[in-house]
Amino acid sequence: MADTTEKIAPVKRRRRLAFFEQYLPLWVALCMAAGMVAGKLAPSAVRAIRGLGFGQGSQINVPIAVLIWLMITPMMMKVDFGAIRGVGRKPAGLVVTLAVNWLVKPFSMALLAWFFFRFVFAGFLSAAEADQYIAGCIILAAAPCTAMVFVWSHLTEGDPAYTLVQVSVNDLIMLVAFVPIVQFLVTGASSLTVPFRVLLYSVVVFIVIPLAAGTALRVWLIRAHGREWFETALLPRFTPVTITALLATLVCIFAFQADNISGRLFHVALIAVPITLQVYLNSSLAYGLMKLLKVEHAVAAPGALIGASNFFELAVATAIALFGPGSGAALATVVGVLVEVPVMLSVCAACNRTRHWFPAPAASRA
Secondary structure (H helix, E strand, O other): OOOOOOOOOOOOOOOOOOHHHHOHHHHHHHHHHHHHHHHHHOHHHHHHHHOOEOOOOOOOEHHHHHHHHHHHHHHHHOOOHHHHHHHHHOHHHHHHHHHHHHHHHHHHHHHHHHHHHHHHOHHHOOHHHHHHHHHHHHHHHOOEOOOOHHHHHHHOOOOHHHHHHHHHHHHHHHHHHHHHHHHHHHHHHOOOOOOHHHHHHHHHHHHHHHHHHHHHHHHHHHHHHOHHHHHHHHHHHHHHHHHHHHHHHHHHHHHHOHHHHHOOHHHHHHHHHHHHHHHHHHHHHHHHHHHHOOOOHHHHHHHHHHHHOEOHHHHHHHHHHHHOOOOHHHHHHHHHHHHHHHHHHHHHHHHHHOHHHOOOHHHOOO
């Protein structure tokens, strides 16, 4: 008798976030609250920590820098610059990501911030406050997300290899584009002057050093132990370090900003408006262009998320270095942290609900 048993393909389960990632908004909120409490109850200790800088003129906080190195270096270790060579097989996704990140996002954020703070909210702000908030929003938008985008890509079932390529190329461009874009837009959209040396220090400390360290460690460890051990055994061990550093960074940031935030809650709500709008604007633009070019969903969703999210660790550190921890610019970048997680989770949900808009991987021509 012929075997009539049908072979049923296994049902592909939707990826779920790990416990920490699933409750990320809660942990972030708790850290923000802890920082605010620390800033209010122990102001002398917070001032002492905030005063620890790298040296005369750098204006870069040592504890924040160390925490960012601990948080970002493991992410940089994932970056495989050799994978960039194979992107020619699917160029459309990368082209859209780079165009939105570098030709649209910083400029659209500058325009939105200028419009809202100079006109819509002008009756609630002084000219100096408007200048500071515009500068903070521009700094926030000028650095595409490096670390958290891997979480967003995972949540939308993105292609991890292609996401890695998108992040890797963005990191390389950020080395040369971040400083001139921030300087040009902040000077053009406000009356503030951006010290080039301080901005350059920020790029070196928060991008060049962790990128160089991550790349060197990756090459050395893969040569010594092999790629499989490196990717499956070693990298997962860094997750607790990255998470702890992220939470500690948030505690420090909100402790430094406790008086700034508590004294300007209404301004926090105003700042959130253009930041939220630019997230939805840029994610929709990238996603729509991906659909138009018939890019597969596993590339389109992460591309939209990279175009919408921000490297808020770099933005906060840069704003503090440029204008001080109690400045309006620093406050604007911190509001970016407040907005980032819930808004990005909503973008992830929208991408998952519209998966059927895109061709199946085999049918994609991108």
